[in-house]
Amino acid sequence: MESKIIDESRQGEVLELPQPQASSLVANKKLFLESYGCAMNFSDSEIVASILLNKGFSTTNNFNEADVILVNTCAIRDNAEQRVRKRLTDFKRAKKNNPDLIVGVLGCMAERLKTQLLEEEKLVDIVAGPDSYRDLPNLIETVESGQKAVNVLLSREETYAEITPVRIDSNGVSAFISIMRGCDNMCSFCVVPFTRGRERSRDPHSIVNEAKELFENGYREVTLLGQNVDSYKWQAPPNLPDGEEIRIANTISLPFGEGQGGAVTFAQLLEMVAKVHPDLRIRFSTSHPKDMTDEVLHTIAKYENICNYIHLPVQSGNSELLEKMNRGYSREWYLNRIEAIRKIIPDCGISTDTISGFCSETEEQHQDTLSLMELVRYDFAYMFKYSERPKTLAERKYKDDVPEEIKSRRLAEIIALQQKHSGLRTQKGLGKIHKVLVEGISKKSDKNMFGRNSQNTVVVFPKGNLKKGDFVTVLATNCTSATLMGEVI
Ligand code: 5AD
Ligand code: SF4
DSSP states (O other): OOSSOOOGGGTTEEEOOSSOOSOOSSTTOEEEEEEOSSHHHHHHHHHHHHHHHTTTOEEOSOGGGOSEEEEEEOOSSHHHHHHHHHHHHHHHHHHHHOTTOEEEEEEHHHHHHTTHHHHHOTTOOEEEOTTOGGGHHHHHHHHHTTOOEEEOOOOSSOOOTTOOOOOTTOOSSEEEEEOEEOOOOOOTTOOHHHHHOSOEEOOHHHHHHHHHHHHHTTOOEEEEEOTTGGGOEEEOOSSOOTTHHHHHHHHTTSOTTTTTTTEEEHHHHHHHHHTTOTTSEEEEEOOOTTTOOHHHHHHHHHOTTBOSEEEOOOBOSOHHHHHHTTOSOOHHHHHHHHHHHHHHSTTOEEEEEEEESOTTOOHHHHHHHHHHHHHHOOSEEEEEEOOOOTTSHHHHHSOOOSOHHHHHHHHHHHHHHHHHHHHHHHHHTTTSEEEEEEEEEOSSOTTEEEEEOTTOOEEEEEOTTOOTTOEEEEEEEEEOSSEEEEEEO
């Protein structure tokens, strides 16, 4: 799945909030909620928290004192699932001490394994897929009445549009906003279409309202999340009462409907969110090379507050393999998209995802990925070894025939090259002036603060009188491989 960024530092992160938000239906229950996987999963956990806190739950960071443990899981590669299985053994011990403890598995692994999970992991009481979180209070009640509870129905409509997420582990400056769910692309290696279902876009009004509310609460950066943001398309519901379509057009202040049959595209959505306030930074993830239009690039170029950074997963640099992956583009098409980015947004940061050792990958095909990396010189990359996933097209059609040690060696070559390019990227920022959004105190010294520039590079600078959420301009005078350091000017 491309919803950016499996952030290693966040894996297994626990949601904890100071106070219960509302008085109780399920009085005084303590929830331990732990999340794995991509940004979309962390964003979903904020929805889960919102639903349960509204039912009177409070959170804890100690699973031994919890009444309910929920684990929001990832199924993208086998090792993501193994990690969760291992974690469940810790909860098994807690359940021995407290037989009333309820353990639920949420998210992609729940959706993939369904009731099988109850058979394989005897301690699990609840299995809930990504579209069933509104049902969690009922599922918990079912377990309290002595049964196991499963809801793995996928929906064509659910976007949790009107649920205000509870911001987890928030720095109070940047937040995720989910703009769509599911994926229709069926890349042959990917389990996401099976675990997150059909693609659907969220109502743009609710997205803009969430961005406005965040800004009013002091947030200064939002990341719009979707598996393939470029195919975001929101269609006004049919049979609107007379004048309603015009009302919608006025609220979103766009030439609503012109040329696209009453739909809002990703480029338009970006514009709508950018207009919320010039001091609200916009990021987004993930773009898809087959769908990324010049219109989107022009919108990014037009608005200073839309960050110049695009995560554009390539997966492989070889056209034949891309076809086998069912990615819908060739090497040439991809490089053309890179050229368009460089032309329209000259200082744009670009990152990617790669997969090493996909079915039948030859040495030459692997070299094509390395040569493409040389051409693009990515600022950053998430690099993986192919992991066969049950039910995917690749599992059914092709053999996972690249030996493990070859996968590892190819991945190591890709990582080494990327490290070199990432270093070059950082060095390129030296001697330049960067506009930085202050995110917090530097981990290394409390005399310094850190933030990111538009291209997503971390920048460290002296604290002075600055505070989180300020924008500063920094002249970069020094750097490590991934961080710029400098003076506020
Ligand atoms: N094996 C390895 N990597 C995968 N990804 C998705 N499915 C697999 C798989 N079966 C990677 C892709 C995607 C990123 C989020 O995870 O590179 O873009
Ligand atoms: Fe991303 Fe392709 Fe998976 Fe969709 S099917 S989530 S586009 S990798």
